[in-house]
Amino acid sequence: MGSWRHQARDGGCCGAWLRALACLLLVGAAGSARAAGGVLVVRSQDLPPYAAVDQAFTQSIGQSVTHLTLGGAKNELARALAERPTLVLALGQEAASRVAALRPAAPVLCALVPFPAKIDGRLLPVPMFASPQRQAQALRQAVPSARRVGLVYVPGNSRALADAYARAAETAGLVPVRHEVAGLKDFAGAVRTLVGRVDALWLVPDPSLINAETFKFLVQTSFESKLPLLAYSQAMVKAGALIAMEAGYADMGKRAGATGRRLLGGDAGATPEHPEAALYVNRRSARLLGVDLPDAVRAQAAQVFE
Known part of the structure; x- marks a missing residue:
């Protein structure tokens, strides 16, 4: 058995190691908290109309936003939804269809989708046209x-x-x-x-x-x-x-953002207005x-x- 001085040194090293480990765990937890929750925007493709809606929505929503364009890794969308976003905006028919098929727990807004009710009646569509x-x-x-x-x-x-x-x-x-x-x-x-x-x-x-x-x-x-x-x-x-x-397109994004803020604030009956x-x-x-x-x-x- 070592002297008390060695024990103290070992204890000091152990304490420092534990403190470092605790810091790492806290950082990891904070990182998971940032990944979990937040708002997810899914684009069908990287096209100017989707980008315009996305940009206006991101500026309007007032939350941390993760952006995903389909066509990347096969399971990228499933992984993004596994992070439990609090709100999803699907841009385009393919994005709306693929998001709906994975049945996220969060409300799903969609924009630039011609027939959203034929995909899933739970989608909350932003109107594509004037009133x-x-x-x-x-x-x-x-x-x-x-x-x-x-x-x-x-x-x-x-x-x-x-x-x-x-x-x-x-x-x-x-x-x-x-x-x-x-x-x-x-x-x-x-x-x-x-x-x-x-x-x-x-x-x-x-x-x-x-x-x-x-x-x-x-x-x-x-x-x-x-x-x-x-x-x-x-x-x-x-x-x-x-x-x-x-x-x-920009006003579609603003309408989506306004509805998203209401949904995140607890108004489950919020629906987007015509742009x-x-x-x-x-x-x-x-x-x-x-x-x-x-x-x-x-x-x-x-x-x-x-």
Whole structure:
């Protein structure tokens, strides 16, 4: 047995070692606490729209945020969700589908997802488009003579959205004329049946119906039949639609952030609001349609295409 001096030295070394170990354990615990919890953003791809929503959300949420883009390590998403985030934002269809399949305990917001209810009814979607009320008002202001407006949609995809558009049309003093189709093969025929029955066409966003070819057909039909076309993007107006209200990506992120703060604060019933939207107008289309755009509409427009 060593002397008391050796024991003291050993005890001192042991004490120092234990203190160092305790510090390491504390640091490790703190690191785990930082990893566990927090907010997770999952992007389907590294694309500018996702980046814009992500950036605005991150600035708005007021929490530590982890960012993940799919396509990396196979189990990267599962590992990120295993860290028990308190809130998840899924950007895009693939991200929403893969997050929902793993059934995280945290609330899941999603943005830039066309049909979130078809993925999982528990998802909390940030609307991709301007409010139906604002769109209907824009149509009434741009074409005051319009009374009947046509809506073509696939019930399995867009019934809820078509219902909202119809209610907004009625509130704005318009009469909605609805035409359900089974799919793309019936779309052109449905549009043709509305010619002569409506004063304008209001596009219901549905990727299964609206593509480059069908939009070209819509613009041609619009000009030939003098039917103003209410679309939902700046690009569509540039390509020939009369007007559109386009929702901004940054505002989608802000709406997601505002809802996320409420959810994290204990408001389990919080749902995202429609984002702010900008008005776009095509004066050349107006001339071809015989529509005299009011000065007030042109003044409100973020851009007027000539």
